[in-house]
Amino acid sequence: MQAAISTAAQVKGPQRRPGWTGWLLMAPMLLWLLAFVVVPTAILFVYSFCERGTPVEWKFTWENYARVFGGTELWPLLKCVLEAAGVTAVAVLVDWFRSPSRMREERAESAKRVGTAIFVTVLLWIVWTDLSNVFTGTYVRIFVRSLYYAGFTTLACAAVGYPVAYCIGKASDRWRNLLLMLVMIPFWTSFLIRTYAWITILNENGLMNAFLQSARITQEPISMLYTPGAVVLGLVYSYLPFMILPIYGSVEKLDNSLVEAAFDLGASPVRAWQTVILPLTQPGIIAGVLLVFIPAIGMFAITDLMGGKTVPMIGNVIQNQISGQARDWPFGAALGMTLLAMFAAAFWFTTRKQGDDAVMG
Amino acid sequence: MTRSLRLPSGLKLMNLLLGSWTGVVFAFLYIPILLLIVFSFNDSQLNLRWEGFTLDWYRALAEDTVLIDALKNTLIIAAITTAISVVIGTVGAWLLYRYTYPWRKLVNTLIFIPMAIPEIIMGISLLILFSMTMSLLESWQALEWMPQWYQELTIQRGFTTVIIAHVTFCFPFVLVAVQARLVGADASLEEAAMDLGATPLKAFWFVMVPYMLPAIISGALMAFTLSMDEIIISWFTAGPDSQTLPLKIFARVKKGLDPSLNAISTVFILATAGLVVLSEWIKRSSREVSKR
Amino acid sequence: MNRRQFILTASAAALATPAFAAAKKETLNIFCWSEYIPQSVIDQFAKANNVKVNVENYASNEEMMAKLQAGSSKYDLIQPSEYIIEEMVKDGKLETIDLANIPNFKNLDPKFTKMPHDPENKYSVTWMAGNVGICVNKAKVKDPIKTYADVFQDKFKKRIVVLDDNREMVSWALASLGIGINDITKENLEKAKGVLAKWLPLVKLYDSDSPKTALLNGDCDLGIIWNGEGAKILQEMKKSKKRKLDFEYVLPTEGAHMFIDSLAVPKGAKNKAVAEKFINYILEPKVSVAVYDEFPYTLANAEGCKLLKPDQLANNASFPVGDPKLDTFKMISPDMAGAIDKVVTDLKNK
Structure with missing residues (x-):
């Protein structure tokens, strides 16, 4: 995710200062952002520091943010980091001594790469398996859970969607736009109707169970709906097109001669993909990751309908504050602002590393 | 599908695998849609399981002006939203690529806010914004020396407010898609065109737009789709005369989603699919004509 | 027609x-x-x-x-x-x-x-x-279900659907403790939390919009739902020719919300x-x-x-028979609404 943001912000063409035409053309978008993004966000920002009332009492308070982060202890998280670091250290040492023939620099490079990958994976895994003990604060835990769901959705969509996007991008002119439309058309029905169609398929007296039983794969109906599996299916189904479309944009401009050259030089399909195709389609993947991951954090309708609403998502909690029974707008606003702040911090942090001159101009 | 792939030679197996995976994914995308179509003929109000064949729901749909109006509203809103989003998003992506604006990073962050912010927060904050603007207007309207046109000015929830809200969360999708396309674009393309005497506008229109087109198309498709399916933000910002189809469908959950809702989806999907096929056919036949 | x-x-x-x-x-x-x-x-x-x-x-x-x-x-x-x-x-x-x-x-x-x-x-x-009552699929659940406590038994784990309504849930817990459903105080809420801590992990689905769907589909065997939803299930029971449905709608003896x-x-x-x-x-x-x-x-x-x-x-979901104990909800303070929300969110967020 972090790498993704950094590259997206890095987009740069001919570095040139805008003249008056540049500003004039930019004005509509800037004004739009100011009027309908900055101002409404600012209103809610102010609300988030108010006391609850009907709907708000204009009295300053930190209470809402204290509630968001309340109950959080650092030690359990630190423990996870240490555990992950331990595993990583062992793995790096093994890697270091595995092939003594390598150069020192090469070893260091490999250690860095392998180490980072292992550390991140192990840390994510440890935290996920023990979420309720690692994140002791109620709302912080809900935040983290929502991030995990969004991350998983993004990964699954990328894995499922990449080959499809590649296929469409490399299809002949005749097929390309038709296939693109075909990806999108299912989503022009209402979300609710689509989800109910899935419910018809997955319920215990539904088509899937009928099929499994008639094929003698199972005897008794299986509970498929309102399980984590159903949630994953629903999420991938809903977000897939937003992964496929941007990747398609990159694949479509991929120069075939480069790929062919790789094969002529004897590369296996996997290696050709790794060294040539993947780097060239990376901007599309990054855009897809952004378009899926960011909206998926606040999403809850799908997890509710397919998963049974047994675990709260951050979107549920906010909804409940604003148009649900809790009716606490300032707290809902504080949760929303925290989400935005997290996102903005990640964005600024990752772009800062790229060097300010590239981004700031 | 597999045969039409333009992959390098000697890769038949990979092509086959890619093609069949694509087939599987398309099946995954379309199974619920097929079911939805089949169930529009279901003789059951609750529509949970198959009870028998009937065309009654299509008859009911023909009389259901509320649903038909809602579909009309949805299409109008989605079309206008897409048009505005494409213009703002494409021009924005191009400008951000071409020039280095001060505070570029800030602008880049702001663009992502409508995507990152939960829909409910965006819905309520826009509604508060609209009602605040209205009360501000009203308080100045009390002043007698204000001109007549100002006295009549009013902000009501309706098409304008929904479209504003929809564009706000749709255009970032277009922008991000186009930005991804522009990464590594050859900067000299446009300059070469201008060196050859094209005006900047012409260079943009005849060189950059065709280059960005695949991304513009996918951005437009995303914007249209998002707008078609949006519920929460629409609920806050739509007025009584601009109720969209998702709002009306959502309102019927309690009563039971009867098959007439499947019927309207079916009619719409088949109409779109028909249009797509028709336009392909026209394109193809015109191409054949030009070949002769 | x-x-x-x-x-x-x-x-x-x-x-x-x-x-x-x-x-x-x-x-x-x-x-x-x-x-x-x-x-x-x-x-x-x-x-x-x-x-x-x-x-x-x-x-x-x-x-x-x-x-x-x-x-x-x-x-x-x-x-x-x-x-x-x-x-x-x-x-x-x-x-x-x-x-x-x-x-x-x-x-x-x-x-x-x-x-x-x-x-x-x-x-x-x-x-x-309207009221909130218990709907039971008698084909799957053989025991008589009369109270809230009857619904939330371990043997029905992940077979229960309930309304996604925090105040309702708290009122069920209060009623089963013999406390009035409008008697929402800090202490009573604490007691209700103890009950709900045992109940909520048994729930498979929270749904306020259409809880009948899960019952009719067979994903849940019993639930606490709106009486209008229950009445629709009873209607469906009469209508459906293809399969035999056997549902009943009961109002819990501890009392229910009207x-x-x-x-x-x-x-x-x-x-x-x-x-x-x-x-x-x-x-x-x-x-x-x-x-x-x-x-x-x-x-x-x-x-x-x-x-x-x-x-x-004759639809007993629409028109309760006998003289069941039914109470309306009283207004609660914003603080209490917030406290109820916190209790349920905490319990779901284990």
């Missing part, structure tokens, strides 16, 4: 009543529960009175309040439930209603007039009543006169029956009940 018959009868009625002077078309902005008022009823009223009727929907009382509080919404008629009416009256958010303009008020069952939330019917008129959905005019309404006319129209016996046909909650219209078919009246 029911709907078509209704349209015929209603249009006959519309012709009989002298049409409203057609000088200037007035508008009536209704903000009501999701599809609670059938479109045919609205169309008939609009035609008969030459009024343009705009309808917007909400899915919960709290949603309605959120939109009203955000401002810029000018509605003439809203449909709040009892505890929200109490709150809105206290905050001065409702206009008074002139019962003299609503002669059909007399059609209401006296049980549903002059209720505690609006003792003189100054601000609201009951529209429909909600009173009402019609009221919010402060600042532009067209109170038309709103009153609409209230009067909807209290016509025939119109109320048309509503019941689509929403089988408890019909509060005594004259309307006389027009129902025997099998409709």
Whole structure:
């Protein structure tokens, strides 16, 4: 995710200062952002520091943010980091001594790469398996859970969607736009109707169970709906097109001669993909990751309908504050602002590393 | 599908695998849609399981002006939203690529806010914004020396407010898609065109737009789709005369989603699919004509 | 076919009543529960009175309040439930209603007039009543289910559907502890939390919109749901030819929540006169029956009940038999609403 943001912000063409035409053309978008993004966000920002009332009492308070982060202890998280670091250290040492023939620099490079990958994976895994003990604060835990769901959705969509996007991008002119439309058309029905169609398929007296039983794969109906599996299916189904479309944009401009050259030089399909195709389609993947991951954090309708609403998502909690029974707008606003702040911090942090001159101009 | 792939030679197996995976994914995308179509003929109000064949729901749909109006509203809103989003998003992506604006990073962050912010927060904050603007207007309207046109000015929830809200969360999708396309674009393309005497506008229109087109198309498709399916933000910002189809469908959950809702989806999907096929056919036949 | 018959009868009625002077078309902005008022009823009223009727929907009382509080919404008629009416009256958010303009008020069952939330019917008129009860699939659950505690047994783990409504859940826990469902204090809430901590992990699905779906689909075997949903399941039981369904709807012996959905005019309404006319129209016996046909909650219209078919009246989900213990909700303070929300969120978030 972090790498993704950094590259997206890095987009740069001919570095040139805008003249008056540049500003004039930019004005509509800037004004739009100011009027309908900055101002409404600012209103809610102010609300988030108010006391609850009907709907708000204009009295300053930190209470809402204290509630968001309340109950959080650092030690359990630190423990996870240490555990992950331990595993990583062992793995790096093994890697270091595995092939003594390598150069020192090469070893260091490999250690860095392998180490980072292992550390991140192990840390994510440890935290996920023990979420309720690692994140002791109620709302912080809900935040983290929502991030995990969004991350998983993004990964699954990328894995499922990449080959499809590649296929469409490399299809002949005749097929390309038709296939693109075909990806999108299912989503022009209402979300609710689509989800109910899935419910018809997955319920215990539904088509899937009928099929499994008639094929003698199972005897008794299986509970498929309102399980984590159903949630994953629903999420991938809903977000897939937003992964496929941007990747398609990159694949479509991929120069075939480069790929062919790789094969002529004897590369296996996997290696050709790794060294040539993947780097060239990376901007599309990054855009897809952004378009899926960011909206998926606040999403809850799908997890509710397919998963049974047994675990709260951050979107549920906010909804409940604003148009649900809790009716606490300032707290809902504080949760929303925290989400935005997290996102903005990640964005600024990752772009800062790229060097300010590239981004700031 | 597999045969039409333009992959390098000697890769038949990979092509086959890619093609069949694509087939599987398309099946995954379309199974619920097929079911939805089949169930529009279901003789059951609750529509949970198959009870028998009937065309009654299509008859009911023909009389259901509320649903038909809602579909009309949805299409109008989605079309206008897409048009505005494409213009703002494409021009924005191009400008951000071409020039280095001060505070570029800030602008880049702001663009992502409508995507990152939960829909409910965006819905309520826009509604508060609209009602605040209205009360501000009203308080100045009390002043007698204000001109007549100002006295009549009013902000009501309706098409304008929904479209504003929809564009706000749709255009970032277009922008991000186009930005991804522009990464590594050859900067000299446009300059070469201008060196050859094209005006900047012409260079943009005849060189950059065709280059960005695949991304513009996918951005437009995303914007249209998002707008078609949006519920929460629409609920806050739509007025009584601009109720969209998702709002009306959502309102019927309690009563039971009867098959007439499947019927309207079916009619719409088949109409779109028909249009797509028709336009392909026209394109193809015109191409054949030009070949002769 | 029911709907078509209704349209015929209603249009006959519309012709009989002298049409409203057609000088200037007035508008009536209704903000009501999701599809609670059938479109045919609205169309008939609009035609008969030459009024343009705009309808917007909400899915919960709290949603309605959120939109009203955000401002810029000018509605003439809203449909709040009892505890929200109490709150809105206290905050001065409702206009008074002139019962003299609503002669059909007399059609209401006296049980549903002059209720505690609006003792003189100054601000609201009951529209429909309802309750929250237990629905059991008897094909799957053989034991008799009579109380909340009967529902939440370990052997039904992940076979239970309940309303996604925090205050309801707390009220069930309170009732099973023998505490009044409106007796919401810090201490009682703590006790309820202990009960819910055992109950909530057994739940498979929280659904306020359409809990009948999971029961009819066989994903859940029993649940605590709205009586209108239960009544629909009982109707489906009679209708479905292909498969045998065996459901029953019971009200827990500890007592249950009875909600009173009402019609009221919010402060600042532009067209109170038309709103009153609409209230009067909807209290016509025939119109109320048309509503019941689509929403089988408890019909509060005594004259309307006389027009129902025997099998409709026999639906014990719509019309409770005997004298069950039913209580309405009282308004609660924002702090308590927040505390309830926190309790349930914490328990779900284990």
